[in-house]
Amino acid sequence: MGSPVQGAVGPAAGLSTVGPDGAAPTRRGTELLLLGFAAFVVSAALMLVEANQEEQLTLRIVWYGLAFLALFGAAHWAVRKYAPYADPLILPCVALLNGLGLVMIYRIDLALAERALRTGGEINNDVPKQILWTALALVLFLAVLIVIKDHRTLTKYNYTFGLAGLFLLALPAFLPNVIAPTINGAKIWLRFGPFSIQPGEFAKILLLIFFAAFLVSKRDLFMVAGRRFLGVDLPRARDLGPILFAWGVSLAVLVFQKDLGTSLLFFGTILVMLYVATERGIWVVVGLTLFVGGCFVAYQLFTHVQQRVANWFDPLSTYADAGGGYQIAQALFGLGTGGVGGTGLGAGRPELVPLANTDFIAAAIGEELGFIGLAALLMVYTLLAMRGMRSALAVRDTFGKLLGGGLSFLLVMQVFVVVGGVTKLIPMTGITAPFLSYGGSSLLANYVLVALLLRISDAARRPQTGVRPRPVAQVPIAEDRTVMVQRPPTEQAT
């Protein structure tokens, strides 16, 4: 046999599902197949919307489907070239979520346009902007894959990332209202003309990288036990620094930007990473104590927090109050009307829920696709996060493990916070559903997250190349030399 060939440049790289060394398949073909399936599902969803809304079907849908496939085909090509061993399920899951999100945003656009027509309001289509954001996000995705050849290089810039993250997080709070307006009670946006971005979305990822690198470099310190108390090893007081820092940042976000969601996400994710890094459950106890304390303080201090809790408790009784449960109640009405099977895509009234295409998109899906659709959606998220977690388990370096675990958890945490909020499991905190909701920043940031997960999964599944031989041009097998190979000595069983 000839020498192993690097997958990306080998002659059979385009079609092979088997890795160059014959042991680790790249599974890129599977990925392409699943992307095709995602494109089919999204096209079918679009067709249902059209059928239920306008009752006229044109070939346009096929073109949209192909354009969608082309867009993700480009992403697939990038993965094939720059992360050939990456997990084959991650990208199709993302494509499916993003595609369904676009269909849903388009569907809500139609409903809002119809309402605007009735009330003489302004028609404002979000779906073209979201398509633009998707394209931009894929460009960013590509850039991350190309620039970051090895995730471990990120550790070199950990303090830069940390400072940049803090800066971005704090930015809207310190800028004047002209650039950083208060929207829906939260001051987390920067507005440039028709576009607005949430720097906090990027800050989450930057701070996550920083914490992963920081915890890995100082890991040994946190493993040292402090005083023993009631049979539990307490952490040393000076090691409480990072968690107190995270707690402080979370509270600051809550106080200055009134952004419950980001605050919750940030603290939860850091807590989990601390636990993973130290392997000591006591951190979870400490973190949860701080969390409960923070909640208590926030509840006492802020009326908007009290309002959210009251709305969570019984949205129907605060239905008519200003800032009351109207929105949650509308979401529940939608979910209830949808029932098990849903009203059918395009046949419901998701636009009755305010912010239906951002924070409450899960309610729109629950209404039109029913419990079955919502459950399927949650399964796609689970699959995505679990593949990320699997990569974290398989990757060999501790930084990769911590980063992969943190990113995967961040994804599920986002889903939990937003879907839980919409379905009245927890108080509504107002964040976007990853890949699904309308919103450029969230989409861009989550594509960075996925690019990093793909990078880590690529590293996890890439065959060990410690002494990888240089690639040699392969000789057709018929002309290849026949070599006698000596049989290795077999181990004797005793």
Added chain:
Amino acid sequence: MNTPLRRVGLAMLCMIVLLLANATYIQIIKADDYRKDSRNQRVLLEEYSRERGKILARSSNNQIQVIAKVQPTNNRLRYLRVYENGPLYAPVTGFYSTRYGAGGLERAEDEILNGSDDRLFVRRLSDLITGRDPRGGNIELTINPATQLAAYQAMEKQGFAGSVVALNPKTGEILAMVSTPSYDPNPLSAHNGAAQEKAWREYNADKRKPMLNRAIAETYAPGSTFKLVVAAAALEDGKTKDDQVTATDRIGVGGSELRNYNRGFCNGSQTTVTMETALSLSCNTAFAQLAHDLDDKLSEQAAKFGIGENDLRVPMKVTQSCIGPGTEQCMTISDSNALYQSGIGQRDVRLTPLQNAQIVAAIANGGERMKPQLVKSVLAPDLSEIAKLDEDSLGRAMSRSSADQLRDMMVASEAKTGGDGKTNGLTIASKTGTAETGNDPKNTPPFAWYVAFAPADDPKIAVAVLVESRDVAATGGKLSAAVGRATINAFLAGGS
């Protein structure tokens, strides 16, 4: 490091399971509560896309005429509400708008028309099984199309603002309900929001108030037509039509004087006249004095005719008619001055045209008042009958002998009334009225009334005509009588 990672993975799965469990609770266990919550507009919006029932009327020769129906469309709402002869029937049908809700019968009988009424349930169930979209039930009106048209045209021809109400005195069926100027409800049910808004704004900005249903939603001073109520009270009190009443030329009321229309004595220079003559000449002083003498018996009689009722639905809600000021003192006449003035249908006396029609209908029906109704029958989508009109007596307003005497007085009154439309061989019993309005009555156009029933010996139709006259010199006789007679003639010509 893998052990804690696995535990975190497990925690992630737990979070998703929690979400699924909660979604199960919301979407399956609690789904019905949320779906049926009155604040959930989705159910309401769904009704807009259901095939709404028709509104029908049956002509004298038993032909069914469609007044409101739906047309299938290609857009989301699927059915467009269409009104044949929109302005003619607008006071009856009302309108049906996605944006402004519904009015008139469209609102009052919405449950039947949209198919959610319980009486349609069995049919809806079968629709569900056969997979057909549920349809609404139909409403057949008591309206007689020829009568409605004649009344409307008589009003429109002269450009009158006002109302005509015609009743079947024996059953209470509303044979005509006209309000002019009217409006076309078609643009309000358009599926184009801008068209709806344009029409809505236009109708509401119009000073002539086309969307006001003058027949049941507005009250007017009845003027001399109220003398029928005074006469009824007097007859019930033991007087006869031949009893003498005062014929004086003036009665002092507070600082001013109440005088007859001709500003002299009632009839030549007589000091007294019979009640019949007083009614036929519409002498103000005679009825002012009668009302004063009757005192509380007047308001008792008014109540027997239905004045002061606040819960009448035909099925649209009918505005309360009053003889006293405001809803609190609807049936209270405060002092003797007010009594004098109330006796000639002025001061605080305010009746809807439907109320005035009810009074003549009760007289026509030998004193028994029938509940006015607009719905003859409720029909299932396949036109089988679900419910039909139930004749409903609202009690006896006066004895038969009093009613007969009053009828004779009205026949005498008709003989003294001018205007077009008199036909040989038909005896009409009527009373006209010209009610002063506004703070400056001498220079404000009066309300011209004509209430009548015919044929006098076997009444088949009772009408009340009100014209918000533009002509200061106009009297009820000239303006309204022609409209009233045209309505009566149209109905009787139908051979019903």
